[in-house]
Amino acid sequence: MSNENNKTLIEVQDLKVHFYLKASGFFNRKRQAVKAVDGVTFDVRENETFGLVGESGCGKSTTGRGILQLIRPTAGSVRFENIELTKLGKEAIRCMRPKMQMIFQDSYDSLNPRHPIGRIISDPLVIHGIARRGSAELKERVSELMNMVCLNPGYVNRFPHEFSGGQRQRIGVARALALNPKFIVCDESISALDVSIQAQIVNLLQELQEQFGLSYLFIAHDLNMVRFISNRVAVMYIGKIMEMADRQTLFKSPLHPYTKSLISAAPTPNPKFERNRQRIILSGEVPSATNPPKGCVFNTRCPIAFERCSQEIPEYREVAPQHFVACHAV
Amino acid sequence: MSLPSYGKLADNRPRWLQQLATFIRLVKRDKGGAFGMLIVILLIFCAVFANHITPYDPSLQNLREGKTPPAWFPKGSGKVTPSWAHPLGTDPLGRDLLTRIIYGSRVSLTVGVFGVLLACSLGLIIGMIGGYLGGRVDDIIVNVINIMLGIPYLLLVVVIATVLGRSLINVILIFGITDAPVFVRVTRSVVLRARECGYVEAAVSIGAQNWRILFEQILPNLVGPIITLGTLEMSNLIFAEAGLGFLGLSVPPSVPSWGNMLNAAREYILSYPWMAMWPGFSIMITAVGMNLMGDWLRDIMDPRQRRARR
Numbered sequence: 182m183s184n185e186n187n188k189t190l191i192e193v194q195d196l197k198v199h200f201y202l203k204a205s206g207f208f209n210r211k212r213q214a215v216k217a218v219d220g221v222t223f224d225v226r227e228n229e230t231f232g233l234v235g236e237s238g239c240g241k242s243t244t245g246r247g248i249l250q251l252i253r254p255t256a257g258s259v260r261f262e263n264i265e266l267t268k269l270g271k272e273a274i275r276c277m278r279p280k281m282q283m284i285f286q287d288s289y290d291s292l293n294p295r296h297p298i299g300r301i302i303s304d305p306l307v308i309h310g311i312a313r314r315g316s317a318e319l320k321e322r323v324s325e326l327m328n329m330v331c332l333n334p335g336y337v338n339r340f341p342h343e344f345s346g347g348q349r350q351r352i353g354v355a356r357a358l359a360l361n362p363k364f365i366v367c368d369e370s371i372s373a374l375d376v377s378i379q380a381q382i383v384n385l386l387q388e389l390q391e392q393f394g395l396s397y398l399f400i401a402h403d404l405n406m407v408r409f410i411s412n413r414v415a416v417m418y419i420g421k422i423m424e425m426a427d428r429q430t431l432f433k434s435p436l437h438p439y440t441k442s443l444i445s446a447a448p449t450p451n452p453k454f455e456r457n458r459q460r461i462i463l464s465g466e467v468p469s470a471t472n473p474p475k476g477c478v479f480n481t482r483c484p485i486a487f488e489r490c491s492q493e494i495p496e497y498r499e500v501a502p503q504h505f506v507a508c509h510a511v
Numbered sequence: 512m513s514l515p516s517y518g519k520l521a522d523n524r525p526r527w528l529q530q531l532a533t534f535i536r537l538v539k540r541d542k543g544g545a546f547g548m549l550i551v552i553l554l555i556f557c558a559v560f561a562n563h564i565t566p567y568d569p570s571l572q573n574l575r576e577g578k579t580p581p582a583w584f585p586k587g588s589g590k591v592t593p594s595w596a597h598p599l600g601t602d603p604l605g606r607d608l609l610t611r612i613i614y615g616s617r618v619s620l621t622v623g624v625f626g627v628l629l630a631c632s633l634g635l636i637i638g639m640i641g642g643y644l645g646g647r648v649d650d651i652i653v654n655v656i657n658i659m660l661g662i663p664y665l666l667l668v669v670v671i672a673t674v675l676g677r678s679l680i681n682v683i684l685i686f687g688i689t690d691a692p693v694f695v696r697v698t699r700s701v702v703l704r705a706r707e708c709g710y711v712e713a714a715v716s717i718g719a720q721n722w723r724i725l726f727e728q729i730l731p732n733l734v735g736p737i738i739t740l741g742t743l744e745m746s747n748l749i750f751a752e753a754g755l756g757f758l759g760l761s762v763p764p765s766v767p768s769w770g771n772m773l774n775a776a777r778e779y780i781l782s783y784p785w786m787a788m789w790p791g792f793s794i795m796i797t798a799v800g801m802n803l804m805g806d807w808l809r810d811i812m813d814p815r816q817r818r819a820r821r
Binding site for chain 1: 732
């Protein structure tokens with residue numbers, strides 16, 4: 182699909198998204214911050230699928246939203262084709278939107294139940310003044326898009342609730358494709374679907390990638406699916422990237438203890454391997470992002486943690502070409 | 512990739528026809544709602560065609576026939592014998608009560624409709640601004656609304672009415688403004704909920720402007736609640752207008768309105784009770800009809816409740 186020589190499309194550097202909690206008391210005005218994303222660095226190349234995995238609440242989705250400026254980052258930089266997005270004003274961002282789109286997790290929630298799907302798919306084109314509502318070229322483009330995602334164009338006047346989950350997700354894909362974007366964030370786009378439908382959507386995404394040279398930021402918690410679709414993968418834990426490498430390296434020879442435990446937790450379909458699978462079981466709960474542990478955020482649950490881990494934040498460094506790890510033990 | 516295409520569904524009628532069929536089915540299913548709607552339609556008919564369906568002029572005096580009892584009352588209970596020339600009787604000045612009741616519906620309906628329209632537009636604008644922008648603007652709006660709701664309603668209305676004087680426009684203005692807080696609250700709550708919906712974020716991500724999100728994505732959510740609330744509030748306003756009329760603060764006494772008629776009938780209530788009966792009865796039946804219709808609208812506007820109600 183892609184190779185390492187591809188040009189960088191998106192460069193994320195030390196991205197931070199913090200949410201400030203409303204003060205609980207009337208007089209106690211000390212603000213607490215939830216550090217949802219706390220210094221994340223990676224890049225997405227052209228025509229590449231970049232997988233982002235991690236537990237619930239580790240900041241995967243927030244990272245995706247921070248890149249698209251749906252949530253304005255607290256700090257750090259996001260460069261899209263060498264344009265610094267975090268510095269752009271509202272209107273400038275709006276003009277950039279056609280190039281970067283998003284496919285949402287909950288297709289039921291992300292499609293307005295009161296609008297027929299023809300309107301949902303054509304909205305991006307109307308908003309950016311590419312075609313007028315009701316014009317013949319708009320209708321043509323909508324049926325083209327519907328064909329692209331294997332929906333019967335005769336269904337334009339149906340409403341979202343008249344479709345199945347997989348069909349609705351494909352409506353979301355069609356909407357994201359309407360403006361010919363270069364980059365799409367797939368935010369758990371297949372997590373809520375049946376396995377057979379997941380395969381259908383993933384295949385569709387890959388076909389579209391080949392056809393249009395798209396880049397994906399593929400956010401998921403299903404490791405097998407990420408392994409299948411991604412070129413490179415990053416593993417997140419409480420707002421930080423623990424390890425990033427290309428697919429083969431990360432799944433075959435993970436270095437970070439958290440990555441190892443994640444991979445060991447994913448079931449394999451082959452019973453022979455499954456029987457011999459060594460589980461690394463983590464104890465305890467994920468610490469809160471309001472009050473992350475000192476030192477390495479993973480030290481409270483890490484099976485190999487030593488004294489230094491609870492004091493010093495491990496540097497996120499390149500241990501092998503294109504293999505980044507943040508761990509003292511590596 | 513090829514996917515199975517599903518056959519067309521059986522119902523291929525145009526959407527508006529399907530909606531009409533659904534509507535008729537819903538009317539049939541709920542007798543109370545249908546009854547309420549019938550009353551409201553009748554009321555609108557009376558108000559619009561008052562000058563065509565009434566035999567007399569509402570202010571035509573005929574002292575010789577004054578205080579005529581309703582037609583079916585026994586003879587000899589008053590100076591004047593009841594007759595079908597005045598089916599509901601006459602007032603002390605000999606004005607036909609049926610005619611005045613029918614004309615009175617005009618005032619009630621005008622105040623109801625325009626009062627609600629004014630309150631609703633104010634409420635929609637303020638509520639949408641507060642709910643969508645949030646922050647300090649919202650805080651101010653919420654607090655002002657709470658203060659307004661904290662003031663005793665009738666007292667406030669009486670004060671404003673006394674200051675502004677008696678006219679139809681003033682009555683509409685008073686009710687439109689004092690009733691707006693209810694609409695602000697409902698609008699704000701709906702907007703607050705809709706703002707967090709996934710499709711609003713999706714609209715942002717495709718690059719929709721604020722006004723587009725507000726009008727195309729959020730506003731449609733308001734149609735149901737506002738229509739329902741409007742109907743219920745209309746009956747409240749008609750009630751309140753009659754109350755104001757009874758206190759002598761609504762439209763000028765020369766205008767036939769239910770409240771004014773009640774006010775005028777007060778001193779005769781023991782000897783000629785029908786003079787107070789008819790306007791009172793009209794107010795009651797209007798309120799019942801509008802409430803029934805409002806309840807029914809609330810249920811059918813919410814698809815989840817649609818099934819529960821039989």
